[in-house]
Amino acid sequence: MENAKDTFYVMLRNRLATLNPGRTMLLRGVQRPGILVEEAEAVVAMLPADVFVLRWSGLKSNVSLPLVLAQIECEIHYTTGGSQTASGLDRGRALEEMDAELMNILSPPFTPKMNYAVNPVVQLNTPIFWSAPEFSSAESVRDRLLRTATVTICAYQEPGEL
């Protein structure tokens, strides 16, 4: 599933950079689009604000098909405290803006699967595709609002693929 996970992240990152170039973060000294994969970064006590954080969770496979179909759950966590200029009173609007951005970058719900582990990058034969997002209720924690969207990413495991 590594190719599918990499592809999903890079696809969301690129779509986000196009949709909202202003949503950026400074990560390990580099300014980049405001989306990261939790397991690929240092462990932190609290989720960064105004950034989409991808957390990979459940995994299932269907072996009854000509190619094994793997399904992996991706929890997309995001939190915001609103803007400093509005003293956080716009945190509801800021969360809705992130909701809309996420729905936007998850569409269309498919993209060609790439192998980013090789140079140059190789496009594989099958695409990845994913379910409609399921959004949790907004949760208030101190001065922040949090939400999680869960998406199931599906990918056929091609011969020789990890």
Place this chain on the structure above:
Amino acid sequence: MTTAAVSYTTPTPPLTRRVRAYFAPVNRLTGQPTLFDPSAVGSFALDTPPAPWSDLGWIADFARKSDSTISTLNAGSPALPQLQMREVVGATVSLRFLAWKKLSMALSAGSEHMNLLTPLSTGTANGSGSSAAPATSVLSGSTASLIVVAAASLGSFHAGQMIAVDMDYSGQTGYVGSGVSAAYVRSAGAVSSSVDYIRRVTFNVALVASVGNGAITLAQPLPAGIPTAGMKVQTIQGFVDREGGSFFQEWSALFVMPGEQGERMLYHYPRLQSMAGAAESAMPFLEPMEWISLQARFRALPVVDGNDGQQVLCFRSFLPSPMTLL
């Protein structure tokens, strides 16, 4: 001389997860099916079936039904059963193909199954495809996986295309198609004497892997093997079948249930004819996605068992798990 002592197990109820389907052509002209011999090749590796069987993968909702009826002759007063007789012998099979491909679509639709030949830009619109762009001659030196064409024609092909390879239609009647009887032509007029008709229905199709060095390399061998003299190649866009038509697909079939203890159950129908039109079924997957599988129903036709001359419809074989008492 002595042999090592072995231990035995008593038979356990067979436990299986799924059923795999294989189909092979019936020579419609001679009425000769492809016979599967479980005594010789019953233990074949499921991914590499013996020739000429085509692997159609795991299937769903496999169900066999016997339509045979047995009557009793009663005699005396009061009447008592004296003997039994088989009045009707019949059997049907139904299943769902999970993957859509040329053969599974044809088996599901049951009638003529057509290739969507790449059309002429000037063709008149038609439901099963309009007049095709001209075919390219296949040259000598071709193999089942390599199609040699004239250098000037090579530019018309590229990797990822699908192709059909077969003869020109030249007015013949009867079964047509290389390797597989793909359709029955009643008269040249019925097919408008179309030179491309055989390539429109042929099962001799494959995917192009690459083009170069004066030839088209295929990603899979042509089902009919090495192209014969006079064959031509045309690109295709996909497949089409219809509700209706006068042709019945007839194939030999083999269904395998691998058991968890190493046993194997095999169901061989030498002659299966489609008995239903094209239909699909939808199974929920992830909201809002659904699996669309191909429904298929078949009626078994008889063959003569060479061992005793009996007319039979199907053979059920069982290969027990190792070291199991019989």
